[in-house]
Amino acid sequence: MTYGNLAPPSSGTVRRSGVAGGPQAANLADILERVLDKGLVIAGDIRVNLLDIELLTIKLRLVIASLDTARQVGINWWESDPWLNAQAADRAAEKSRDQQELEEENRELRNRIEALESGGHNGGSRGD
């Protein structure tokens, strides 16, 4: 039940997802926003950690405007988000460590070339 432009294109537009019109009509983002973030919170005796749901909710709130789009373009926000995913955080840390080592190595190499080109023997001792 979507109705498009009710007014000339320059004016506002109303689009209605008729929830009453059928189960398919409501979009996923709207449903998730409600069933995860709202609704009566009663902790059952089988519990998901409240923190899990809170993080999930926050994360969803960030992408919920276009959840379907996110999935279509293959953005896997669960796996790549360091906040939600410890592995991703480790990977990120690893990456910056690698980066540091590379920079270090780069600097050292540059120093050695400089020393060699200037004909000095101080920097080249390691190559002997």
Add this chain to the structure above:
Amino acid sequence: MTENPCVWVYAVADDAASAFTAGSIGVGGGAVRPLSAAGLTAIVGGVARSEFGEAALRQNLEDLEWLERTARAHHEVIETVARERPVVPMRLATVYSSDEAAAGMLRERAADLRQALIRLGGRSEWGVKAYVAISDDRADGQQPETADPSAGPGAAYLRRRRAQLAAHRDARQEAMASAQAVHAELDRLSASARLYPPQSPTIADRSGSMALNAAYLVGDDRAEEFEAAVTELAARHGALQLTLTGPWPAYSFVGQDGTEDAR
């Protein structure tokens, strides 16, 4: 020895609601059934412990496919009942280990739940979002095609960019003022209203950012009036694009403990 299934709770409704669940299939493929205690009916369904036990649940919630399937099933059951009777919807993943445990919850919270059901009776939730209708062509369209050639391409670009930014700023201010006016009007027509933080247009399939994200609890006898008001407001405020969704079960109006007052 078969494992006892867990009990998934969809919603709580009054006694008369038990008639409206027969035959539906809900979350995890489990049959939906009523569970009565303390003059209330919990709408529940059996779910496999292997999929909905603590550890599995935590893992599955992060699986977007699973989450979608589950969320839709949860919502559909609640909606089916809500069409006939007032319900207090439960948040996703409200799971008990036995019927007895779920019934215990009903008894313990009976007074609150009954109060909430009375407050929600004959009312539904409607969602209204307003997007800032920023069109890039609004700025671009104003640009003369032939810029002063003596000024050079850099200066022309800067001028164009400045005009664009100014247009965006104006559009945003106009939209924010409009959003407030829209909310004030819709608030007046509803029994209760909730404002939510605007959703981020991170990977937006929409050009504008969100200026209003609100839920309204509207008497069913005023639903048409409410809808007409949204249509009228959309026409009046060209700086906004409005979307209306509903009627929803009153997810946004059951609060943290089900006793939330209408403001």
